[in-house]
Every structure is written in structure tokens, then in C-alpha cells.
Amino acid sequence: MQSNRAPYGSTPVYVVDGARTPFLKARGRPGPLSASDLAVAAGRPLLARQKITPDLLDEVILGCAMPSPDEANIGRIVALRLGCGHKVPGWTVMRNCASAMQAVDSAARNIALGASDLVLAGGTEAMSRAAILFNDDMVHWLAGLGRAKTPVAKLKHFARLRPGHLRPVIALLKGLTDPLVGLNMGQTCEIISHRFGIDRQQMDAFSVRSHLRLAAAVDAGAMDEVIATYDSAGNVYETDDGLRRESSEEKLATLKPFFDRKVGLVTPGNSSQVTDGAALMLLASARAVEEHDLPVLGRILDCEWAGLDPAQMGLGPVHASTPILLRNDLDISDVDYWEINEAFAGQVLSCVAAWEDDQYCRDELGLDAALGSIDQDKLNIDGGAVSIGHPVGASGARIALHALNVLARTGGDKAIATLCIGGGQGGAMLLSRGAE
């Protein structure tokens, strides 16, 4: 077990406001907005409605797992595009699926240290625009072409070109595969689902519920943090477009397993959706809140990062959240709202099952017995990544922000937002409503 001390000590870290773009499903071709476009689409209206002007920010920190080659250090690019001026530094963090949560944590730590007072933090990802690369053979062939000086040598070199040279490397698939254990993310879900006996019907039922909950939230106007986003062709995107209102278990049952082909359980229908999107939060110190008379949505109380077997990365939330519960002297039921990122339906169900499992809690978490059950009415009540989508670099900020909005709506006091991280990690954040 790691440190018993919360990373921010007793210094309050406030969340003033937050916003995100709708999450736009990748449809097999580059989406309408680049990662920095998305962050600007969320950040511009967010900053426009604040009492403070963008030049007062101390820094901008963005998570982005797959930045495009022409948006290097996207945090700085977005700071400049948002009109923060030359003097506001910007940087970029990368912790796979938790990149945005890492950005928020980094912002909070700097505020706790007294190094920053106002920070814009969050994440952005244009998964539909993930690069397609030349394979190694092609790269060597191109290098050879550069060395061939005479026309004859060039011609000879062209004769060596084979169809295999043109086989592209899809960066998105590489990014979603663990290079050390040789498993893609869906396969890690198959492993933990098998471990806890989660079946296909449970996964599909969970997924249907995710869609229906999102539909209800949209209809009830509970998705305030989603901001209308415009592309340059004048199209407007107002809601997450991966939502399937007519989703049903019968329909999902017809889908074929995608990762463990033929025999597996995990299908595109019970996995998170590949999407483009950005989510941002404005964090402030007590000094900034007082000086600028800023409203307060909530506080970030604690944060934990945990490591585990990469082949079982889906259980990361269990390993990251448990220390937070212990050191804040909380039972599972003391947390009024849980936002567990739905990388896969089977993975969320496995996390819930792990906490209910005496043996797992004893062997893996060092507890005396099972920690308890999460009330399903306090978990992902407005849907999750299965229905909303999972732009990997942005989701961490989305769940933290949405957890705060749910607390504001339900009157709850404490929430945990947590996600699993490719490579075998978990990240969790403890949030509370209001200023106290």
C-alpha cells in the first residue's frame, strides 16, 4: 500500500467550473475537429463565462494520449488558441486513459503547493484522427530511396518495393494494445470477467442500462456541462452522438465478440466507444476564489494512482480507490456517488465484484474482508463511456466534472471518480460538493 497522506494535504483545491464538448463517435474517417479544436471548443465558452479573463491563468495543463504530429505540446497550443496570451505557460501530460485526470491532479498539486492559483486543466483526444503510419519495412525502403543517387539506382530500388511495404500501422490499435503482455484492452477485460464470472448477458444488460440512463439524463437536461460545438462547415454538435436510445439486450446479443474472436464475451456493443472529445475544468486556490469572488462547484480532496498486473488493468479503479477510502475513513456506502469509467461493461462489473469478494480484498488489497457493495443507484447514473464514448485523453476530466455536477443535483456530499488505465494502473479522485 502506498502513502497514507493525501497529495494536497489540507490545502483546499477548488473547482470553479467545467465544460466539455459532446463526444463524437469516430465513424471510420477523420472527424471534423482536431484535438486542439475540441479543447478550444470546450475551453473558449468556459473561459468566456468566467469573471476572470484568460490571461490571469497561471497555466494550462492538458492530457492527450495520442497527440497528432502537428499539435506537439497541445497544452501550450490550446492556451495560445484560447487567448491566454504569450505569458501563460501550457504543458501536456500522458497517462493513457487517465491523461485528463493526471492533468487535473497535476493542477491540483501545483495549487496545493502554492505554485499556482488558477489553472485550466483537462484533456482532449481526436481518436478518429489517430495517425496511420508507415511500417518499418517502408521506412527503411524510403531511407534507401534517399541514398539512391542515380536514376538506375533509383529504378532498382523501386523494383524492391513490395505490397507488404504499404501495409499501414494503425496507431490507434497500437495504442490500445499492451506491448509488454501482448494483450489488447478488450482481452484484459475478457480475463477479469472470466475471473469474476461475469457473463455476456450481464455485460449487455449493463450496456443497455448505460444507454437508457444517458438518454434519460439528456432528456432531463442533466448534461449541462456539454457545450454546443461547431465545426468549420457550420455543423453544430449538441449531444453525445454515440447514444443509442433504442438499445436492447436482444440487439446487443447479436453482436460478435471483437477481441477474443468467436468465443469471447466482449463486443463493440458492451465496450466504450471510440470517440473524439474534450473536457476541461477551471481549478482555483482559496486565494483566487476570494480575490476574484469566484463561484465554487466543489473541491478536489484526494487523488491516488495505483499499479497492478497489466493483464488485469481493468481492476485499476479498485486499487486506486481503496486507499482513498481507507485514509479518509470512508466506507463504500459513505461515498454518495461513484463514477467508474466504463472502458468495458465487463470491467466495471468486475470492479464491483472485486470489492464484494472476500478473497480478492484479502489477497490483493490486504484487507480483512470484502469492502462492500456499491449501490447501483449511486453508480454512473447518467450513463458512461459505453454510451457516451471514451476519448481516452479526455475521459478523466469528464468523470470528475460530471461527478461534481451529480453531487450538485442530488445534494450528495462526496463522490469518487475513477478509471482503469492501459498498462496496468488505476486512478481515482475524491471530490466534494461546495466550498466546505
Next chain:
Amino acid sequence: MTTDKKTTHWTFELDSDSLAWLRFDKTDAGTNVLSAEVMADLNDRLAEIEEASPKAVIVFSGKSNGFIAGADIKEFTGLESPEQAFDLVRKGQHVLDRLEALPCPTIALINGFALGGGLELALACRYRISVDDPKAVMGLPEVKLGIHPGFGGTVRSVALVGVFAAMDMMLTGRNIRPKQAYRMGLVDQIVPERHLRRAGRMMAMKPPATRRVSARERLLSLGPVRGIVASLLSKQVAKKARRDHYPAPYAIIDLWRRHADDPAGMYVAEARSIASLMCSDTSRNLVRVFLLQDRMKALAAGKPHRFGHAHVVGAGVMGGDIAAWCALRGLTVTLEDRAPEFIGPAIKRAQKLFKRKLREPRLVQAAMDRLMPDVDGTGVPRADVVIEAIFENADAKRELYTRLEPRMKPGAVLATNTSSIRLEELRGCLDNPDRLIGLHFFNPVAMMPLVEVIHTAETPDEEIQKGIAFARRIDRLPLPCLSSPGFVVNRVLMPYMMEALLVAEEGVPLPVIDKAAKAFGMPMGPVELADTVGLDVAHHVARILGEAYGFPVPEQLSRMVEQKKLGRKTGQGFYEWKNGKPVKEKSDQSVPPGLADRLLLPMVDEAIAVYRDRVVDDLDLLDAGVIFGTGFAPFRGGPVNYARHRGIDDVTASLEQLRQRLGDRFQADEGWQEVR
């Protein structure tokens, strides 16, 4: 240094490498322009340089804003006769000949705009190096003033870049940016500003071989070929400008056709040709319009205002395009409408505008980033100017102002783009009613340079001045107007368009009506104009003005609006529209005599009425406003100038004849007494 002269616009210094650095820094001026005195001064310096026999001469500007903006246009207005003009031009030519004839290499360092005579001076140098900055525009825009290059530019430009490229520059008068200038051979090198002097020195120490005339150019300049090329060029020009209205471009082609094989003769012919053009009415009127434009710009002089953020309410065609234009001009803009789907189309149009104007993707992105859709109106508290451009409903506008005012920054401008509702009717709801002004833009915003700045008799000067300053900030020409129905532009256009409809009802084919107006010099006939503006808009304005000034709205117009035949935007108006162009049936019918008077004199008469009502209290500004707002034949110098030139008695007598024949709507306005 040789500086103990009376005038020291030009100075030169020999450096240790024996390079002569010849500097032009016009005294008591912010911008370098060429006047008779400046040319004489240059002549003196050249004489000294000849004696010093330097290794090379490097000509550069002492002004950071640019190289040379052109000839001193104010000097033109003092010319009394073609002979006098000819002398002036020949003297200038001789000075540049002297520069060209120096035995050593000569290099012009173009650090910014090099236009007209400024570029001609650079052309007289052996080499040109320009900064690689889009602001350093080069061009020969003389045709815009009804003349053509006169310091040898018609000869040297063709010799340097070839007949087609040179003709394109001279006939269109358009600006060439450095990258293009380098590609076409107008400049020999482009460098970042920080290296300009060094590049000049390096070239002077080791001058490259000069280019030889290509075989193609030699072929094109052969007598018989020249005739064919010249007639091709004339046909191109005829599509844009009529010879009787705009003789200058035709004169450029004629010069080349007749004299291309005789440079010495061509210089003299060029001087003769420009001398006679300079004294023509066309040129004098165009020069006047150019100077009036400067006067409108100068209206913004005085207390500087800072405009960083504009908030526009209403993302329709006008509001959306105003917002896009402001963003293009560097403002942060928030664009508000009831729901995102109303703003989307404006964003799409903005993207198109930015791409067309800015080209470079990073600049387009920056402009798009400055333009934020803002359904919640979050931009209001930060805006330095709030422009309302919602539908024409006084209640809705008042309701909006009531919501806006308490949220606005103190001192921020509150403006309406209304074309038909009076400020007096709208401002009552405000705590500070005097702050409301009108900023009336014209459609299409990106093409129409005029903005009517509307005020009432009570509006404090401070507020009017802010409106004017804002118009200048976004590079538009302000015309202060007293609040009154139709202001200036719509009011003078209305009788013109209404009369056209009456003529049409009498059976005159529509294309003939348009032809008559174009023969007068209007850029577009009244029927095509009505279709372009939109018949619903025309109908609305006609109704408002009809109520105010007592004339009926033509029934045909009402009928067409009911039938949703709204002109260009619906594909059917008076004309059928295909691909953005009206389908005009060929008609053999010639323009009936007097038709132009019947169409145009009511417009001229209305301009006088505008002055009588003191909507604009300056006749020169009125002329400029009508030209920039309606396109009124610029070479005629505006309606008042036209009437004065034709003779006011003749105009009023013609109106009286029309009145007797066609009715009281031709009754000459009482205001004519005041302008005699």
C-alpha cells in the same frame, strides 16, 4: 553626407566599400510619396552620385511603414492643362532615366508598399529586393484614378515581367504580394526584413547577371502579333469597363500596341497620354473620390478608442457577416442568437471568408478562434461594442436592449444595424438613451466599404465619434447620418428602383432598363439590383420609406413577395437566376432616349433632399457616401458633383419636363436652391 541643401528628402552616404546608400525619407510626412519637389531633389542627389562614381547604389526608404506609396495625388488637382501635366511627367521621367542610366548596379530595397510611382522608381533600378511579408504589396494602381503609369512604368514593367503579367498589373491595378512578385520576376530576391540591408549589400558586392528577354516575349512584341494580343486584352477590359467611361486601360493597351518596338518614343507617348488623362473629367472625379475616401477615414481622427471585443446579437446574413468581418479585422467576437443552429451557417460563411482573405491555414484558424458562437450572451460584459442585428421588430429590439444595457461595460458602444426603425423609437427603454447609435452595414458586408453611422440630434458627439472610430477599426468608411427614414443609401436608391418598376410596367424589357443604367455608369442595373438585394428586403424598405415620404409600394413588388419570388436567393425574381447570374433575354430594342434621366435623376434629386433634411450636412461626404454605398458611377464623382457638372439648371429643367410628362414624383426638390 551631402545634406546642406534646402530640401533633403533624399540623402546618400558612401560606405567604406564604396557603396552609395541612397535614402528617401520625405520630410514632414509619415509616408513617402513622389512630388515635383521630391523628384527634383532626387535629381540633385543623382548628379552627386554620378560624380562620386560608387561601386553600386542601394535605394532604400527611411520610413518604416513602407517604400513609396506613389505620386502625391494632391499635386494632380492643381494641374490646369495637359501641357503643364506633360511637363511635370516628363521631368519625372528624366530623373528616373538618369537613375536607370547610372553605370553601376542599382538596387531598390522594398521594405513595404511600393505602389504606382514608387514601384516605377524601383523598376528604374537594375535589381529589386523585397521583404517577404504580405504587407509589402507592389502594384501599379493608377487605373483606379483614371490614369496609367507615367514614369516609364508602361515600358519598364512589360520589359521586366512580360506583356501579360505587366498588363494584368496595370489594367486591374491589383496589389502583388512579395512571393508572387518573386515568382513573376518583378523582384529578384525576397528576404526577411531583418536581412534586407545585408541582402542589398551582398547583391551590390556581387551583382547577378540580369535576365534576358525571352523568345516568347520577343515574339509577342512583333508588330502583327501585337495587334492580336492588344485586341484580346481590349476584349478582356471591355468586360469590366467601358471605353467611354474609363479610357485609361484602353490607353495602356494602345500605348503598347503602337510603341512597343520604340521605347524612347513610348516614354514620350506615355507622358502625352497620361497628361491628357490627368486633365479628363473621369480622372479628376476619380481623384476626388479617392481624396474623399481619405476624408472619411480622417473623420476618426481625435481621441483614440480601443476596440478589442465586439458582441453581435443576431446571426442572420447581416449579423453573421458583420461578426465575421470584425473577426477578420482582428477583433475578438462573440456572436449571439437564440440557438446554435442559427449560428452554424454564419460560422460556415465566416470560414469561407477567412479562407478567401487570409489563405494561410494558421491565420484562418486564428480568425476562427476569435469568432465564438455565444448562445448565452457571455460576451456582453467584456464587449467594447455591442451590435444588434436581429429582425426588424421594435418591441423585440427594445426588449433586447433592456437586457443588454445593465450587463454592458460602461462606455461600451450600443449600436443597431436597423435599416428601417428610427433610433428615437428604440432608445426610450434605455437608462441612458443617448448612447444608442446606428451602425448600418450593407450586404454583402465583406464587399461594401460603407457604414452609415446613425445618430439623432441629441446623440452626444462622443458617441458618434466612437461609432466612427469603430468603423475605421474594422476598415470601413464611416458616413455620419442623422436618424431619418432610409438614412442616405436606401433613401436615394428607392426612387431609382421604384421608377425602374414603373418603366417595366410600361413594357420596356427588363434588360433594356438595366442597360440604360449601366450605360450611365452604374455597376448594376436597378432591376438586377432589386433581385440581388432581395425583393422582400426591397419591399420592406419601400413600405417604410413610402409611409415616410408618401409614395405607394408598387403592387407588382407586393405580389412577387407573396409568391415567394424574392430574387437571387430564391432563384426567381424579376429575372430567373442560374448559378448566381440573372438570365437576361437578348433584346434588340435600343435604350429609349431619356430613359437614363428618368431612372437616375430621381436618385440625384433624392440626394439633394437628403442634404436639405441635413441627414448629411456635407455635400462632399454625401457624394462619397452615395458612391461607396450604391456604386453610383464613381467616374461621375457622385450625384451632387454630377448635377453641378451637368448644370443644375439643366437638371432641374429635365426634372420639370419629366414631371409634366410622367407626374409629380419628378417635382424637383426645394433643396436645389441651396446647392446652386
